[in-house]
Amino acid sequence: MTTAVASSPLGLASPARGLECRGCGARFPLAAQHACFECFGPLEVWYDAEAFAKVTRAQIEAGPKSIWRYAGLLPAGQDPAQRVTLDPGFTPLIKADALAAEIGLRAPLWVKDDSANPTHSFKDRVVSVALTAAKALGFRRYACASTGNLANSVAAHAARAGVPSIVFIPYDLEQGKVITTAVYGGDLVAIEGSYDDVNRLCSELVETDDFEDTAFVNVNLRPFYAEGSKTLGYEVAEQLGWRIPAQVVIPMASGELLTKVDKAFEELVASGLAVAPEGGWRVFGAQSQGCNPIATALHGGATEIVPVKPTGIAKSLNIGDPAAGIYALESVRRTNGWMDYVNDEEIRDGIRLLARTTGVFAETAGGVTTAVTAKLVASGKLDPQLETVIYNTGEGLKTIDAVAGRVGPTYHVKASLKAAREVGLVS
Amino acid sequence: MTTAVASSPLGLASPARGLECRGCGARFPLAAQHACFECFGPLEVWYDAEAFAKVTRAQIEAGPKSIWRYAGLLPAGQDPAQRVTLDPGFTPLIKADALAAEIGLRAPLWVKDDSANPTHSFKDRVVSVALTAAKALGFRRYACASTGNLANSVAAHAARAGVPSIVFIPYDLEQGKVITTAVYGGDLVAIEGSYDDVNRLCSELVETDDFEDTAFVNVNLRPFYAEGSKTLGYEVAEQLGWRIPAQVVIPMASGELLTKVDKAFEELVASGLAVAPEGGWRVFGAQSQGCNPIATALHGGATEIVPVKPTGIAKSLNIGDPAAGIYALESVRRTNGWMDYVNDEEIRDGIRLLARTTGVFAETAGGVTTAVTAKLVASGKLDPQLETVIYNTGEGLKTIDAVAGRVGPTYHVKASLKAAREVGLVS
Numbered sequence: 001m002t003t004a005v006a007s008s009p010l011g012l013a014s015p016a017r018g019l020e021c022r023g024c025g026a027r028f029p030l031a032a033q034h035a036c037f038e039c040f041g042p043l044e045v046w047y048d049a050e051a052f053a054k055v056t057r058a059q060i061e062a063g064p065k066s067i068w069r070y071a072g073l074l075p076a077g078q079d080p081a082q083r084v085t086l087d088p089g090f091t092p093l094i095k096a097d098a099l100a101a102e103i104g105l106r107a108p109l110w111v112k113d114d115s116a117n118p119t120h121s122f123k124d125r126v127v128s129v130a131l132t133a134a135k136a137l138g139f140r141r142y143a144c145a146s147t148g149n150l151a152n153s154v155a156a157h158a159a160r161a162g163v164p165s166i167v168f169i170p171y172d173l174e175q176g177k178v179i180t181t182a183v184y185g186g187d188l189v190a191i192e193g194s195y196d197d198v199n200r201l202c203s204e205l206v207e208t209d210d211f212e213d214t215a216f217v218n219v220n221l222r223p224f225y226a227e228g229s230k231t232l233g234y235e236v237a238e239q240l241g242w243r244i245p246a247q248v249v250i251p252m253a254s255g256e257l258l259t260k261v262d263k264a265f266e267e268l269v270a271s272g273l274a275v276a277p278e279g280g281w282r283v284f285g286a287q288s289q290g291c292n293p294i295a296t297a298l299h300g301g302a303t304e305i306v307p308v309k310p311t312g313i314a315k316s317l318n319i320g321d322p323a324a325g326i327y328a329l330e331s332v333r334r335t336n337g338w339m340d341y342v343n344d345e346e347i348r349d350g351i352r353l354l355a356r357t358t359g360v361f362a363e364t365a366g367g368v369t370t371a372v373t374a375k376l377v378a379s380g381k382l383d384p385q386l387e388t389v390i391y392n393t394g395e396g397l398k399t400i401d402a403v404a405g406r407v408g409p410t411y412h413v414k415a416s417l418k419a420a421r422e423v424g425l426v427s
Numbered sequence: 428m429t430t431a432v433a434s435s436p437l438g439l440a441s442p443a444r445g446l447e448c449r450g451c452g453a454r455f456p457l458a459a460q461h462a463c464f465e466c467f468g469p470l471e472v473w474y475d476a477e478a479f480a481k482v483t484r485a486q487i488e489a490g491p492k493s494i495w496r497y498a499g500l501l502p503a504g505q506d507p508a509q510r511v512t513l514d515p516g517f518t519p520l521i522k523a524d525a526l527a528a529e530i531g532l533r534a535p536l537w538v539k540d541d542s543a544n545p546t547h548s549f550k551d552r553v554v555s556v557a558l559t560a561a562k563a564l565g566f567r568r569y570a571c572a573s574t575g576n577l578a579n580s581v582a583a584h585a586a587r588a589g590v591p592s593i594v595f596i597p598y599d600l601e602q603g604k605v606i607t608t609a610v611y612g613g614d615l616v617a618i619e620g621s622y623d624d625v626n627r628l629c630s631e632l633v634e635t636d637d638f639e640d641t642a643f644v645n646v647n648l649r650p651f652y653a654e655g656s657k658t659l660g661y662e663v664a665e666q667l668g669w670r671i672p673a674q675v676v677i678p679m680a681s682g683e684l685l686t687k688v689d690k691a692f693e694e695l696v697a698s699g700l701a702v703a704p705e706g707g708w709r710v711f712g713a714q715s716q717g718c719n720p721i722a723t724a725l726h727g728g729a730t731e732i733v734p735v736k737p738t739g740i741a742k743s744l745n746i747g748d749p750a751a752g753i754y755a756l757e758s759v760r761r762t763n764g765w766m767d768y769v770n771d772e773e774i775r776d777g778i779r780l781l782a783r784t785t786g787v788f789a790e791t792a793g794g795v796t797t798a799v800t801a802k803l804v805a806s807g808k809l810d811p812q813l814e815t816v817i818y819n820t821g822e823g824l825k826t827i828d829a830v831a832g833r834v835g836p837t838y839h840v841k842a843s844l845k846a847a848r849e850v851g852l853v854s
Contacts, residue, residue, distance in 0.1 A: 118786075158786075160521075190840070209854075361611070400603060403610055408615070409616065413616055
């Protein structure tokens with residue numbers, strides 16, 4: 001595939017110029033390649049700085065209310081007719097005064113609610129960018145290794161585009177995520193193992209002849225895929241009036257979302273599109289106790305990640321061997337942020353706290369972020385006087401079992417005024 | 428309450444001038460009143476025609492990407508600071524070429540996907556309008572009788588606004604809808620009975636002193652509530668370039684959504700905002716076989732509705748005694764449309780058909796609409812040469828059991844290339 005791909009550019013309007021190794025800095029042409037031929041390090045898209053400098057606020061603001069308003073800062077999708085997309089993005093940024101009051105934040109607190117995306121998680125952003133690149137590069141089947149949300153998104157994108165899909169998931173996912181993938185009619189492969197096992201198998205499959213025509217969004221298309229997460233940084237800054245918030249709290253699975261939001265802020269400042277807060281921004285990472293390898297490395301002062309075998313209810317974050325973990329550590333250290341983790345009971349409480357105070361029903365990952373935010377305020381790591389944005393990346397309906405035993409009807413009554421009187425609903 | 432309410436207008440900018448009986452035409456002041464004092468007929472908001480005539484396309488297009496861009500055509504919400512809202516609306520209108528091909532439509536087919544609303548159903552529209560009116564009228568607790576989606580929306584709106592809520596549901600609702608109400612922390616009352624029983628009880632409760640401060644969005648606030656559905660007509664016309672489509676297919680529970688989309692089209696034409704199709708538009712209604720009182724009346728040439736005891740999986744449509752049924756009949760007859768119904772098996776197939784061809788995962792009501800659309804094409808009632816819009820009003824994740832037994836992984840494999848080879852994934 002490599003040769004064919006190397007001769008298939010992403011279109012003349014793309015600001016992407018190539019791929020660059022995050023380890024040794026070696027550069028490669030734009031292609032479906034994710035590891036450095038020199039040092040096996042992960043690759044990242046590099047861009048034409050002059051093209052970025054030409055992007056203006058006015059151009060962006062005149063664009064669609066989706067991630068594609070930032071097409072000038074993304075590797076693919078400049079031509080609307082060539083996008084493979086459900087048009088995700090420009091999700092609500094919700095002022096959360098009641099939540100701030102409960103956890104002791106005295107500066108403005110905002111929830112970036114990415115459950116509002118078409119398949120109700122932030123994965124629609126990365127999938128739209130990856131599959132648009134995949135189409136340009138000539139792939140004819142769409143695939144991924146997933147903890148659930150990515151599976152939903154790839155299957156739905158493929159159905160909309162009328163392209164076959166094959167999605168790989170651990171066998172023990174939440175039913176909500178299994179059904180919401182299978183219903184779109186593509187192939188769905190349940191693997192007896194953890195997400196890390198699924199990911200390993202996909203890395204092997206992508207090298208076979210049978211999968212030569214297949215774009216695994218988070219394996220061979222990973223450099224493009226990862227860039228989609230930058231839009232979660234761009235949008236928050238634009239929604240705040242082209243200001244970067246002083247503090248952001250971001251859930252971590254591979255760690256990539258955190259690094260890309262940080263990268264987005266850097267790009268906005270470098271290109272003069274947004275203003276950094278006094279003293280710079282601080283990036284905070286949230287994990288669950290059942291899968292906390294990145295936070296553990298930070299707490300231990302390490303620069304390497306020791307993989308763990310994930311447990312616990314925050315399945316969408318259960319990546320025991322996080323691909324971008326060391327880069328997440330770098331972002332957090334460079335910006336004077338911090339990381340922390342919470343247990344399953346705190347996650348359930350976090351879901352309910354967020355719902356009760358904001359009207360946003362988050363999946364377990366959002367419970368992690370909410371609970372970790374409260375913990376970071378309590379421990380003094382998060383400055384209660386600084387404006388803060390927390391990211392809810394998914395939808396409560398997909399992990400309904402997490403709270404099913406904890407919430408329910410407050411009254412059971414027969415259908416009569418007399419019965420309502422007996423339980424005290426009326427006097 | 429009536430006296431206090433009569434002296435609490437909806438604000439100077441509201442185009443609403445009063446309430447009017449749909450039966451005898453008697454007029455009343457703007458207040459939390461839903462039945463005519465003269466003939467007990469249902470009341471509807473009446474507007475200042477001159478105010479409507481002043482609304483322009485440019486004004487609307489400059490507004491927010493939500494229902495509030497149409498505030499000039501709604502009874503409440505003209506002042507952004509006084510809204511009680513999750514800012515629903517302006518949901519995607521998706522071109523559905525593959526679906527059209529499968530069911531034999533040769534003109535453009537569109538899916539209006541209202542699962543994209545904040546609590547993932549069209550109910551966010553009606554709740555935002557009703558509660559904004561309720562706030563202006565001085566109510567301090569928010570309530571509803573609900574088949575599920577309305578419960579989700581009222582509870583979430585109340586949580587966001589920081590106002591107490593009390594929501595009444597039949598005891599046998601889908602778990603997805605029960606949890607997604609309870610998680611917001613308001614009161615949730617499970618009633619041993621059908622939706623019609625729940626509704627009857629709420630009509631009694633609203634008359635008690637204990638509920639004097641309580642806005643039941645679909646009981647005492649019903650005239651305002653119903654107006655929110657008009658936005659589903661406005662948006663489709665605007666998204667088509669200010670053109671009204673030749674045919675629309677709309678699911679029916681109370682029948683009100685159908686009548687209000689029809690009313691919206693009439694208003695747009697009357698005010699010169701949109702253009703009607705040649706020969707006028709035709710309105711089609713969709714029900715399930717387990718609850719088909721409106722379609723049965725149409726098929727039998729009746730003008731009255733005979734209530735039924737609902738059964739079947741399309742619970743959000745299970746209103747056996749539909750309040751606006753006779754008005755839905757009038758709309759369909761006036762526009763030369765039709766109604767039909769499908770059984771549970773056809774509903775499940777409809778959900779899968781829509782998902783597979785468009786990437787939209789609908790709840791059972793969307794399965795009803797899709798399957799009825801196919802049936803209307805097959806029976807020749809729907810003209811395959813005319814542009815058609817079908818309405819998906821809710822989210823598949825809320826009624827996941829409807830398809831849970833029918834879809835799932837297509838492969839189960841151990842985490843090795845060898846195992847993948849054994850099941851034929853690679854050669």
